[in-house]
Amino acid sequence: MTTAMPSLSQVMRFKATRVRTVLFVLKARAMVVLVALLVLFSYLAPSFFSANNLSILAKHIAISAILAIGMTFVVLTGGIDLSVGSVAGLTGMVAGYFLTQGIVIVGAQHDPPVLICIALSIAIGMFVGLVNGLLVSKAGVAPFIATLGTLYIARGAALLISNGKTFPNLAGHAARGNTGFQALGQTFVAGLPLPVWTMLLLFGIGVTISRKTPFGRHVYAVGGNERAARLAGIPVPAVKIFTYLGSSVCAAIVGLIIASQLEAAHPATGESFELNAIAAVVLGGTSLMGGRGSVSGSLIGACVIGVLADGLVMLGVSEFWQMVIKGTVIVLAVAIDQMQSRVQARFLPLLLQRGERGGAA
Amino acid sequence: MVRVRCRFWILLFTILSLTGCHREDTSKRLMVILVPSQDNPFFKAEADAASGRALSMSYRVRVDAHNDDAFRQDNLIDAAIASNASAIILDNAGADSSIAAVRRATKAGIACFLIDREINATGIAKAQIIADNHQGSAIVAQYFVDAIGPSGGDYVELLGRESDTNAQVRTGGFHSVIDGQRNLVRVAAQSANWSQSEAFQKTETMLQAHQNLRGIISGNDTMALGALAAVKSAGRAGIIITGFDGSPDAVAAIRLGELRATSLQPAVQIAQLAVDEADQFLKTGSTGEPERQIIPCVLVTRGNADDFRDFEKVR
Numbered sequence: 001m002t003t004a005m006p007s008l009s010q011v012m013r014f015k016a017t018r019v020r021t022v023l024f025v026l027k028a029r030a031m032v033v034l035v036a037l038l039v040l041f042s043y044l045a046p047s048f049f050s051a052n053n054l055s056i057l058a059k060h061i062a063i064s065a066i067l068a069i070g071m072t073f074v075v076l077t078g079g080i081d082l083s084v085g086s087v088a089g090l091t092g093m094v095a096g097y098f099l100t101q102g103i104v105i106v107g108a109q110h111d112p113p114v115l116i117c118i119a120l121s122i123a124i125g126m127f128v129g130l131v132n133g134l135l136v137s138k139a140g141v142a143p144f145i146a147t148l149g150t151l152y153i154a155r156g157a158a159l160l161i162s163n164g165k166t167f168p169n170l171a172g173h174a175a176r177g178n179t180g181f182q183a184l185g186q187t188f189v190a191g192l193p194l195p196v197w198t199m200l201l202l203f204g205i206g207v208t209i210s211r212k213t214p215f216g217r218h219v220y221a222v223g224g225n226e227r228a229a230r231l232a233g234i235p236v237p238a239v240k241i242f243t244y245l246g247s248s249v250c251a252a253i254v255g256l257i258i259a260s261q262l263e264a265a266h267p268a269t270g271e272s273f274e275l276n277a278i279a280a281v282v283l284g285g286t287s288l289m290g291g292r293g294s295v296s297g298s299l300i301g302a303c304v305i306g307v308l309a310d311g312l313v314m315l316g317v318s319e320f321w322q323m324v325i326k327g328t329v330i331v332l333a334v335a336i337d338q339m340q341s342r343v344q345a346r347f348l349p350l351l352l353q354r355g356e357r358g359g360a361a
Numbered sequence: 362m363v364r365v366r367c368r369f370w371i372l373l374f375t376i377l378s379l380t381g382c383h384r385e386d387t388s389k390r391l392m393v394i395l396v397p398s399q400d401n402p403f404f405k406a407e408a409d410a411a412s413g414r415a416l417s418m419s420y421r422v423r424v425d426a427h428n429d430d431a432f433r434q435d436n437l438i439d440a441a442i443a444s445n446a447s448a449i450i451l452d453n454a455g456a457d458s459s460i461a462a463v464r465r466a467t468k469a470g471i472a473c474f475l476i477d478r479e480i481n482a483t484g485i486a487k488a489q490i491i492a493d494n495h496q497g498s499a500i501v502a503q504y505f506v507d508a509i510g511p512s513g514g515d516y517v518e519l520l521g522r523e524s525d526t527n528a529q530v531r532t533g534g535f536h537s538v539i540d541g542q543r544n545l546v547r548v549a550a551q552s553a554n555w556s557q558s559e560a561f562q563k564t565e566t567m568l569q570a571h572q573n574l575r576g577i578i579s580g581n582d583t584m585a586l587g588a589l590a591a592v593k594s595a596g597r598a599g600i601i602i603t604g605f606d607g608s609p610d611a612v613a614a615i616r617l618g619e620l621r622a623t624s625l626q627p628a629v630q631i632a633q634l635a636v637d638e639a640d641q642f643l644k645t646g647s648t649g650e651p652e653r654q655i656i657p658c659v660l661v662t663r664g665n666a667d668d669f670r671d672f673e674k675v676r
Contacts, residue, residue: 045444046387053443060436164524168457168481182461258432264458266431267524313440316423319399 012350019347026340029333030283030300034307041311048314055192061306062199063254067277068284068298069199069206070250073243075281076210078223078290079136079143081247085273086154087125088255089266093158095121095256096167096265099178111176118184122252128154129248133241151274158267167265185260195257202250206295219243223290279326280305283333304329392420392639393441394450395434399426401583402608403628404452406672407477411450411632418640420447431458438462442469448639450632451486452477456526460485472642474635477628478527483652488638490631490654494527497624497658498534501603504622504660505535505578506542508601513544514575517567519560519588520552521580528552531580531605539578548574553584560587568595576601582611582623589619607661609671616666624658629673631656 025032042049067084074081098117103110112120128150135146172179187194210216218239221229230236254273259265283301286293308329312322344351392415396404404426412422423444427434434454441449442465449471453459460482463473467485475489483489509516518535521528532550539545548571553560560579568574568591577592577600579585585604592600604611607625614620634656638648661669668676 047444050443056439056443060439063432164522166455166457166524168460258435261435261461262431262458263461264431264455266455266458268430269432271430310436310440313423313425313437314444318424319426 016347016350019343019350023340023343026336026343027285029336030285030297030304033329033333034300034304037304037307037311041307041314045311045314048311053310053314055196057306057310058196059193060310061303062193062195063257064273064276064280064305065199065299065302066195066202066250066254066257067247067273068280068302069202069295070247071274071277071281072206072284072286072293072295072298073210073219074143074247075278075286075288076219076223076290076293077240077243078226079240079243080147080278080288081132081244081251082144082147082274083128083132083150083154084247084251084254084277085270085275086151086158087128087248087251088258088270088273089268090128090154090158090161091121091125091252091255092259092265092269093161093167093267094124095181095259096170097161099170099172099181100167102176111178114172114178114180117178117181118256121256122249125248125252125255126245129245129251130241132248133244136244137237137240155267155271162265162267164267166267168263170259170263170265182260182263185257185262195261198253198257202253203295203299210295215239215242220291223292225291276305277302279330282337283330285337287337301333389419389421390447390643391441391444392422392448392450392636393437393444393446394422394424395437395441396424396426396452397429397454399424402610403606403626403672407452407628407632410629410673411476411636414633414636415450415639418636420640427454429454431455431462434459435462438466441471442466446471447643448472448474450474450476450635450639453480455524456481472639474639476631476635477626479653486652487642488635488648488650488652488654490635490638490656492626492628492631493655493657494530494626495534495537497626498531498605499538500658500660501605501622501624502535502538502578504662505576505601505603506539506545508603508621509545509576511544513542513546515546515548515571515573516576516578517564517571517574518547518550519563519577519579519584520550521584522554523552525555528555528580535578545576553587555581555583557583557587557590560584561591564588564591565595568592568597574600577603579604582606582608582620585620585623586610586614589614593619607659607669607672612661612666612669615661615663618663622660622662625661625669625674626658626672627656627674629671 047053071081071084095117098112098120103112132147132150135141136143170181172181185195189197218234221234222236222239226236255270258269280301281298282288283304284293284297286297308326312325394408394411396408398404399408408424412424415422425437427437431454449466451473453475456479459480463480464485466473473486475486477491479489479491520532549567551563553563564577564587577588579588582604585602589602601621603621604623607623611620611623615623638650642648659674668674
């Protein structure tokens with residue numbers, strides 16, 4: 001019909017360009033909000049845009065970003081991992097236990113060096129991830145319920161390790177050969193805190209896996225249509241187990257970083273971290289239904305949450321308002337996400353048509 | 362399409378309008394006050410007292426809550442460092458897990474003044490001003506023993522969060538007095554995590570299990586009020602309940618004769634003292650006081666309940 005009426009076609013083409021612009025803004029919403037927040041806070045709080053504060057800000061963002069990177073893969077398969085906060089708490093406590101109490105093997109006291117402590121803690125974290133994965137893929141428990149269960153189990157285990165007490169003084173003793181744990185969270189490499197480099201490394205790995213590897217494509221396929229993926233020969237259970245393992249490893253790293261920063265392991269560490277991570281993932285445009293989203297989106301989402309949290313604190317906005325504002329941003333982001341899908345669906349014929357013409361010309 | 366764009370900008374303007382009140386005024390020195398929460402009357406009174414005093418000395422003031430989360434406290438202290446604060450008044454999130462943060466702030470040239478709770482390290486903070494929890498729990502336990510009388514009987518204890526040092530110090534103070542009384546028998550001890558609703562449920566259960574209960578001694582006022590509500594709803598009379606903290610609600614219940622006693626922690630006095638010493642330190646380089654300062658608690662009973670308001674002795 002449009003080919004028969006060129007004038008109308010031109011109108012449509014103009015319309016298509018506008019739709020495209022709007023869609024672009026909608027897709028880049030997290031980035032737009034991030035830039036707007038940075039400008040706003042830099043104006044309102046003069047010390048906000050200082051090198052010192054930006055380095056601190058990056059260190060804070062690293063925590064939710066690392067969790068969000070692992071969480072993205074779980075969410076992409078259509079799952080959710082509520083246990084990450086508890087896993088962070090548990091791994092911190094495990095590291096604290098080994099660093100302060102050592103291990104007793106056949107009646108003899110051993111003080112494992114820091115790297116062994118770290119490896120053991122991550123292994124414990126991975127065990128929780130494995131349980132999550134098996135519960136979801138083999139036992140058929142809904143991800144929300146399975147990880148809610150492990151949330152409680154891991155938190156309880158963290159409290160049991162020390163009977164609710166804090167492991168102090170994780171700096172270690174030279175005489176016992178286990179010093180250096182605080183390096184993980186407190187050293188600076190090339191002007192940036194080590195946790196930020198850890199985050200960037202994990203981000204690189206996450207992006208590569210999601211874009212370049214068969215496993216990454218499988219994750220999207222499982223989330224997009226699980227039945228179709230299974231019929232296409234994708235090992236769905238294995239894919240899911242690996243996403244939960246990845247999420248737990250990220251959570252374990254976060255737990256270790258925090259214990260290292262505080263030089264103490266407290267069993268309540270990481271409470272409600274899972275909510276921050278999920279919020280970052282959702283802000284970054286990943287659909288909780290699975291199949292749509294990206295790791296880089298989650299990083300931007302984590303930046304938005306981190307900048308918002310720190311900026312509001314520096315402005316002295318009351319804690320209660322901080323919660324209201326954070327909630328508003330999350331809800332609006334998801335509302336816009338839905339709007340984007342609707343706009344895209346409604347104008348899809350228009351967009352496709354222009355693509356064809358452009359291709360022909 | 363216009364509608365779409367409108368909605369998008371609403372997102373930005375919501376943030377702008379909510380936060381964009383005024384620019385920071387950096388000509389005055391900044392004092393950051395960090396307390397565990399702002400929805401608990403004790404910490405609210407503490408924060409209000411400190412910020413009121415600091416404002417009257419023409420400091421800039423920022424109040425934040427760490428919700429007993431050492432990691433959040435760490436982030437808030439980072440924010441204080443980034444804002445070039447002069448002093449931090451801190452009611453900390455854990456005796457061990459706060460040490461690194463306080464040390465970092467001190468290294469960054471911020472004078473730290475700890476109130477209400479100590480850290481397990483000396484020589485980092487400029488002052489650690491705390492209420493004498495041991496003495497306070499001993500005086501309230503003595504009142505509890507006297508109120509039950511020489512006949513004695515069964516009692517239960519509601520403990521605070523087990524990981525909290527104050528919970529341990531208080532139960533130690535209670536038992537330093539009660540354990541000498543041979544005819545007082547502790548038939549149960551439960552942690553209610555400082556929480557009113559948890560204390561309510563646990564007391565209901567304990568009331569069912571122990572029909573001859575004579576007293577409930579509680580590690581703080583919120584739990585004592587939870588226990589009181591459970592005793593009332595069970596229709597039991599003559600059970601002596603005591604608390605700790607001196608919260609306005611508890612003092613009101615003491616006026617009515619429902620709670621028997623509490624130990625008032627001089628939170629307002631401590632907070633103001635910390636600000637005074639911070640001011641002194643910033644002006645002269647010394648507080649003129651030892652680092653560790655212990656302020657005694659005061660027993661509140663029906664006889665003197667009218668003398669207290671919001672954690673402060675007003676008469």
